Amino acid sequence: MKPNVKKIPGPKSQKILDKLKKLNLGNSAVYPFVHSDRGQGCYFYDIDNNLFLDFASQIASNPLGYNNQDLKKIIKKYSNIQPIKYAGQDFVVKEHKDLLEELLTITPKTLNSAFLINSGAEAVENSIKICMRKRPKTKFGISFKGSFHGRTLGALSLTNSKPVYNKNYLRIPHKILHFNEGAKEELLKIIKKEDSESIGFLIIEPIQGEGGYNVASKNMLADIRKVTKQYNIPLISDEVQSGMGRTGKWWAIQNFNINPDIISAAKALQVGATIANKSFISEPGAISSTWGGGHILDLALGLETIKIIKRKKLLINIKNTGIYLRKRLNELDVKNQRGIGLMQAFDLENKEIRDNLIIECLKNGLVVLGCGHNGVRLIPPYIISKTEIDQAIDILDSSIKRCSNKLFKHQGMICNYMNCGEILS
Ligand SMILES: Cc1ncc(COP(=O)(O)O)c(C=O)c1O
Incomplete structure (x- = not known):
């Protein structure tokens, strides 16, 4: 063609x-x-x-292109089902369990559970929420210059790529590091000034997306991981755009040999996902959503997408x-x-x-x-x-x-x- x-x-x-x-x-x-x-x-x-x-793939959300026969079979399989959307956090469909099972075969071992949601912004939103719940002394979060994490107010608060996204919108407390090797010193300075427990989380795109496709330096990421580990600050890898295989590894951060505490995924997965260790959250109701984990077709397409990437x-x-x-x-x-x-x-x-x-x-x-x-x-x-x-x-x-x-x-x-x-x- x-x-x-x-x-x-x-x-x-x-x-x-x-x-x-x-x-x-x-x-x-x-x-x-x-x-x-x-x-x-x-x-x-x-x-x-x-x-x-x-060469845009629906902004990285259509990883397998058009008219994929395997995905069409899935759509056909569900064509007679009504409703196709269930209130999935309260009323269970099997596809919810199936996608979680498959998704967790491609995540780092310690990230052994996931919360499914509708969009990338919500995947980020819930990533920061589970950190705040786990760390009751949280006063602020940390993100990077040039970052894009989505448009719900929590995720938007951490977004710094262009002023137009934030103008007049209230933001949750946050501090911003430079996306370069000076970040470690900046982080240490913040830790010295504030109690490290007041830092709820640090969120980073290993390859910044909307902000310019800036690839993190290996040293910077290694340093950031070291410091966040030392002070027990959860490290969130926002992989909404870069994850699900886009870089040739399932998760972009694997190119840097680093294990984060949380991965936010969406786009190519067809649903949003906050992926973390099961110990992160224990109280029922602390995070939820009507449709999260309940859109049967999206769940089945996400599952098949992972299987196709593996199979082919x-x-x-x-x-x-x-x-x-x-x-x-x-x-x-x-x-x-x-x-x-x-x-x-x-x-x-x-x-x-x-x-x-x-x-x-x-x-x-x-x-x-x-x-x-x-x-x-x-x-x-x-x-x-x-x-x-x-x-x-x-x-x-x-x-x-x-x-x-x-x-x-x-x-x-x-x-x-x-x-x-x-x-x-
Ligand atoms: C890195 C990153 N995080 C979060 C988002 C927000 O995802 P969504 O538009 O699905 O809410 C995006 C969207 O482009 C993104 O690139």
């Missing part, structure tokens, strides 16, 4: 997008097409018959194609190529060129996302092939050349829709 875009937005998409813009209370800057139900592997069609190559040995494909993608990225006229596995990014000269590039790629059939100030992230499905990577690199290369021309400017309808990935997380 080859990407093929005639016009975006096409007339059918435009109608829906314009209506949605009027009705949607939330974000109105969207990619200028509407998905159809047709797609194959790493490609999808919009409803105007444009064919795109997807996709971690190996991620590792190999990740190396190839990076090699090809190094040939481009871009800066700061970085990432692990199929979680890669690069920077452009400035934000304007980056924003233009995202649109130009789209016009040529390649979907990519922005990150940080002037970064572009590349997160294709785990089934990507080298041929498909070559297609993407060709589009990136020619688009970069066009956008780097100082006189380059997009015109026309597309400019009414795109905010260039800026507000996508």
Whole structure:
């Protein structure tokens, strides 16, 4: 297959997008097409018959691409069931137990239980809640510059990537460390000044996502783990974007040979999960939610996703194609190529060129996302092939050349829709 875009937005998409813009209370800057139900592997069609190559994977939440036959079998299996959503923390469905069992085969041994929930933000929210409950002297939490942990108020309090996310929103008490090797000293200073027991938790993305695909330094993570262990401060690894195999290991933090106390997962897992040692929480009712652990189809799809990644040995494909993608990225006229596995990014000269590039790629059939100030992230499905990577690199290369021309400017309808990935997380 080859990407093929005639016009975006096409007339059918435009109608829906314009209506949605009027009705949607939330974000109105969207990619200028509407998905159809047709797609194959790493490609999808919009409803105007444009064919795109997807290097965004629904913001890392569609790891197996489009029209996956095994996942379709699962959807078919449940097509006659009503309701499909149960109040899963109180009324049990078997799929809840099945997914937990499978999920816990891929987590570090000490993380032997999980709380299932709806979204990534809730996975983070419950991670910090279980720390606060376990540590009654908690006065504040610790996160990092450039972090993105979600948009519920607790998770948002710890999010520092862009001011627009936090403006006017009240935040829970927190302190912020630099995402570099100075973090250890900063943490020790805080511990010296405050009682270490007043620190509820430290939360980190081993590879920052929305904030710029910044890969943590090995030394920094090792130091942080050492200090948090010494002072008994729970270390939360936010793997909502980087986990579930995206880096070629099940969890991004495993690339650093570190065991966290808690993992927050979601996106590729289809449901949110707070994963921790069973001893973390004992009181019934301390954490719960109506639908957590009760969406049968999502639970079954999450379970099958893990099984497919195992069965098709996709971690190996991620590792190999990740190396190839990076090699090809190094040939481009871009800066700061970085990432692990199929979680890669690069920077452009400035934000304007980056924003233009995202649109130009789209016009040529390649979907990519922005990150940080002037970064572009590349997160294709785990089934990507080298041929498909070559297609993407060709589009990136020619688009970069066009956008780097100082006189380059997009015109026309597309400019009414795109905010260039800026507000996508
Ligand atoms: C690292 C990280 N944590 C948390 C979240 C929030 O997840 P959700 O949007 O599912 O609430 C995201 C979303 O992009 C993320 O990348």
